[in-house]
Amino acid sequence: MxxxxxxxxxxxxxxxxxxxxxxxxxPYGPLSLTGTHWLADYPEGRIPAVPGRWREEDGAPVLEAAPEDGLTVDGKPFTGRVRLGADRGPVDTSRVAHEGRRLVVLSREGLWAVRVFDPDSAARRAFRxxxxxxxxxxxxxxxxxxxxxxxxxxxxxxxxxxxxxxxxxxxxxxxxxxxxxxxxxxxxxxxxxxxxxxxxxxxxxxxxxxxxxxxxxxxxxxxxxxxxxxxxxxxxxxxxxxxxxxxxxxxxxxxxxxxxxxxxxx
Known part of the structure; x- marks a missing residue:
């Protein structure tokens, strides 16, 4: 050369x-990931520090939310029940969000999880x-x-x-x-x-x-x-x-x- x-x-x-x-x-880079929560670990549907009720039904995750949960789905305030799939695009395009955090649904070998990306994470603030x-x-x-x-x-x-x-x-x-x-x-x-x-x-x-x-x-x-x-x-x-x-x-x-x-x- x-x-x-x-x-x-x-x-x-x-x-x-x-x-x-x-x-x-x-804001939603890898430093902002604060948790990966496998639905199988929460059979009652309540994930710590994640609003709403998350369950797997018929091979897919289902989210139920009340008004006080403060969740949005597809950019709009959400109340009720919705069947979800894996988020395939960038983190900031995930369907579910909560006060600036993105709640990303993923699947690995037949198991479902919710990932939480928080722009105010400690790791992101500490990174140089x-x-x-x-x-x-x-x-x-x-x-x-x-x-x-x-x-x-x-x-x-x-x-x-x-x-x-x-x-x-x-x-x-x-x-x-x-x-x-x-x-x-x-x-x-x-x-x-x-x-x-x-x-x-x-x-x-x-x-x-x-x-x-x-x-x-x-x-x-x-x-x-x-x-x-x-x-x-x-x-x-x-x-x-x-x-x-x-x-x-x-x-x-x-x-x-x-x-x-x-x-x-x-």
């Missing part, structure tokens, strides 16, 4: 880092920056995506201590300092790749694991592996996320001293 190209890549990385910081610290290593061209290497004949699912522990399925569609093969490595990856709906990985810095000078999201591979399987863009997972910003841990084979034996490393608070 020429000097000019490296300088441009460094500027692009700076913009990416600034955008990441803005996203993370936004994402600690990251400045761009270094040595961490940008060519790779090859090798799809599996059939997608497969492996069981991995999640950040909440529960084991869940992680879908994998193939692996990326690449070299660092002359040594070959692979990462098992999922393929996102837009064709981009997603890896959950750890390395020799994990749990020491970096968070215990990180994400990597390479762009969609070319037709011949070639893909750029840019470890400068290693990401902190959502659970690095709030304990209530259920991020998957790296699957078997995704712990690199080298120290990846690149990308996002840790959260910095006041």
């Amino acid at each position: 020429s000097t000019q190209a490296q300088q441009q890549a460094a500027r692009d990385w700076e913009r990416w880092h600034e955008e990441r910081t803005a996203t993370v610290s936004g 920056a994402i600690g990251a290593t400045p761009y270094d061209a040595r961490w940008v290497v060519p790779g090859t995506f090798r799809p599996y004949p059939d997608s497969r699912t492996v069981r991995v522990e999640n950040a909440d201590g529960v084991e869940r399925g992680l879908g994998l569609a193939g692996e990326i093969a690449f070299e660092l300092d002359g040594a070959g490595h692979t990462l098992r990856v999922a393929v996102e709906p837009d064709g981009s790749l997603w890896a959950v990985f750890a390395d020799a810095t994990s749990g020491n000078s970096s968070y215990r694991f990180r994400f990597l999201r390479p762009a969609a591979p070319a037709g011949d399987g070639s893909v750029t592996v840019d470890l400068n863009r290693a990401l902190l997972p959502p659970c690095a910003f709030a304990d209530h996320f259920i991020c998957p841990f790296p699957p078997p084979g995704n712990t690199l034996p080298v120290a990846v001293e690149a990308g996002e490393r840790h959260r910095i608070d006041a």
Whole structure:
């Protein structure tokens, strides 16, 4: 890579880092998550500090609310009973809200939960920056995506201590300092790749694991592996996320001293 190209890549990385910081610290970014409440844990339908009565009926969550609950659904004051589904869009477009908080419905392996995003969360108020290593061209290497004949699912522990399925569609093969490595990856709906990985810095000078999201591979399987863009997972910003841990084979034996490393608070 020429000097000019490296300088441009460094500027692009700076913009990416600034955008990441803005996203993370936004009113409904990951720092604002204050709880993930599984409906199965509240058979009576009352979730602590969450107004309304939330129950699962016939495979879907149902919300019942009285006027004093102060809930809105689809932007309008809500009283009565409504059947809900999983919120698929950005947090601030969730159907249910309460005094500035967004109550996001999600489903994992047949279980329903309500997540509470509060712009006034303690974590958001304490946050100052994402600690990251400045761009270094040595961490940008060519790779090859090798799809599996059939997608497969492996069981991995999640950040909440529960084991869940992680879908994998193939692996990326690449070299660092002359040594070959692979990462098992999922393929996102837009064709981009997603890896959950750890390395020799994990749990020491970096968070215990990180994400990597390479762009969609070319037709011949070639893909750029840019470890400068290693990401902190959502659970690095709030304990209530259920991020998957790296699957078997995704712990690199080298120290990846690149990308996002840790959260910095006041």
